[in-house]
Amino acid sequence: MAPRLGPDELAAIVNLHEFEALARARMIGPNFDYVAGGSWDEITLAENEAAWRAYRFAYRVLTGIRTVDVGGTFLGRPSALPVAIAPMAAQAMAHSDAEGAMARAAAAAGIPMILSTSASMTPEAVVEAAPGMDGMFQLYLVGDLGYTQSLVERAAAAGYRAIVLTVDLPVLGYRERDRRSGFALPSMPNIEAAPGADRGRYGGLDDQRSMGLTWGDLAEIRSWSSLPLVLKGIVAPEDAIRAVEHGADAIVVSNHGARQLDRSLATADALEGVVAAVDERAEVWVDGGIRRGLDVAIAMSLGASGVLVGRAFYWALAAGGQAGVERAIAILREELEIALPLLGCGSIKDVRRELVKG
Ligand SMILES: Cc1cc2nc3c(=O)[nH]c(=O)nc-3n(C[C@H](O)[C@H](O)[C@H](O)COP(=O)(O)O)c2cc1C
Numbered sequence: 503m504a505p506r507l508g509p510d511e512l513a514a515i516v517n518l519h520e521f522e523a524l525a526r527a528r529m530i531g532p533n534f535d536y537v538a539g540g541s542w543d544e545i546t547l548a549e550n551e552a553a554w555r556a557y558r559f560a561y562r563v564l565t566g567i568r569t570v571d572v573g574g575t576f577l578g579r580p581s582a583l584p585v586a587i588a589p590m591a592a593q594a595m596a597h598s599d600a601e602g603a604m605a606r607a608a609a610a611a612g613i614p615m616i617l618s619t620s621a622s623m624t625p626e627a628v629v630e631a632a633p634g635m636d637g638m639f640q641l642y643l644v645g646d647l648g649y650t651q652s653l654v655e656r657a658a659a660a661g662y663r664a665i666v667l668t669v670d671l672p673v674l675g676y677r678e679r680d681r682r683s684g685f686a687l688p689s690m691p692n693i694e695a696a697p698g699a700d701r702g703r704y705g706g707l708d709d710q711r712s713m714g715l716t717w718g719d720l721a722e723i724r725s726w727s728s729l730p731l732v733l734k735g736i737v738a739p740e741d742a743i744r745a746v747e748h749g750a751d752a753i754v755v756s757n758h759g760a761r762q763l764d765r766s767l768a769t770a771d772a773l774e775g776v777v778a779a780v781d782e783r784a785e786v787w788v789d790g791g792i793r794r795g796l797d798v799a800i801a802m803s804l805g806a807s808g809v810l811v812g813r814a815f816y817w818a819l820a821a822g823g824q825a826g827v828e829r830a831i832a833i834l835r836e837e838l839e840i841a842l843p844l845l846g847c848g849s850i851k852d853v854r855r856e857l858v859k860g
Pocket residue numbers: 536537538550588589590591618619620640668734756757758759760761789790791792810811812813814816
């Protein structure tokens with residue numbers, strides 16, 4: 503296994519794509535494939551990235567821009583960039599400091615991190631490792647409702663400021679790479695502590711699926727804490743309207759990084775329909791295939807108020823630990839700082855629809 507990258511090697515990385523090969527050299531094969539892979543034929547996996555790349559800028563000139571502001575907000579709280587770290591399972595497969603290192607990088611860079619229920623660490627341990635973090639807690643229904651409620655209460659007590667309920671995992675997608683490799687997830691304390699948890703390939707996640715969950719269950723989940731509720735995994739405008747009607751504070755347009763239903767709409771293509779349906783009644787975030795500051799700019803122009811980045815940060819964690827993730831965030835920042843004046847915009851919120859064709 504190749505050693506972690508040092509400061510000079512990290513400084514020489516110029517885009518987020520590079521982290522993938524660097525991670526591959528530092529992770530065992532089945533683990534790398536679990537992170538990289540999508541479901542079935544991986545059609546949506548390719549299209550998530552391709553869809554952002556299909557848009558073209560009709561940039562404006564002579565706008566007199568002298569300074570740029572790349573800051574964003576998530577649920578009203580400022581963030582150094584309109585970018586947050588997506589919830590991702592079992593980060594111990596990337597680095598021994600796992601979510602602790604990821605959270606320290608997010609805190610150092612001033613962006614939020616969403617901690618997965620299927621993390622390698624408890625919510626309390628992550629806060630202890632990264633005291634200044636701006637954390638949100640991603641929720642799966644695990645074990646029984648009582649246990650799931652206790653997870654929400656613990657996250658709230660530990661300082662996480664929103665619950666991000668993932669709604670696109672009634673069952674796990676058909677993931678061929680994992681079936682071939684014999685992949686099994688490592689220890690996931692939040693799931694293993696659930697009553698009746700059974701360790702299968704996905705460490706109990708395949709057993710504790712949220713099949714049967716309905717819109718009617720949201721009120722109960724919301725009642726478990728006073729935290730804002732975010733619904734992650736929506737692509738249909740009709741579902742976005744229902745989410746708003748059920749009081750969602752934000753919606754994440756997401757197909758789970760193409761890991762669930764293959765041939766789902768690419769998120770870049772689903773975004774505008776959801777934005778129109780929500781009609782400013784909730785925040786709309788988006789993820790899937792975002793690898794460039796230019797992708798972020800396009801997402802904002804289509805009406806997202808923030809984006810989540812998944813795999814690219816996982817690769818950066820595997821390549822260089824906390825410093826690797828900090829480098830990845832710094833690259834996104836620099837790309838945006840250069841893109842904004844080229845677009846004729848002084849700030850992210852000025853990147854409006856008319857600047858993008860497609
Ligand atoms: C290795 C891995 C694990 C993931 N685990 C979770 C999870 O536990 N909960 C969740 O809501 N989404 C999970 N996701 C989906 C991400 O939150 C996000 O939607 C997706 O990775 C975004 O696409 P991108 O990887 O192309 O940026 C996971 C994604 C990956 C790659």
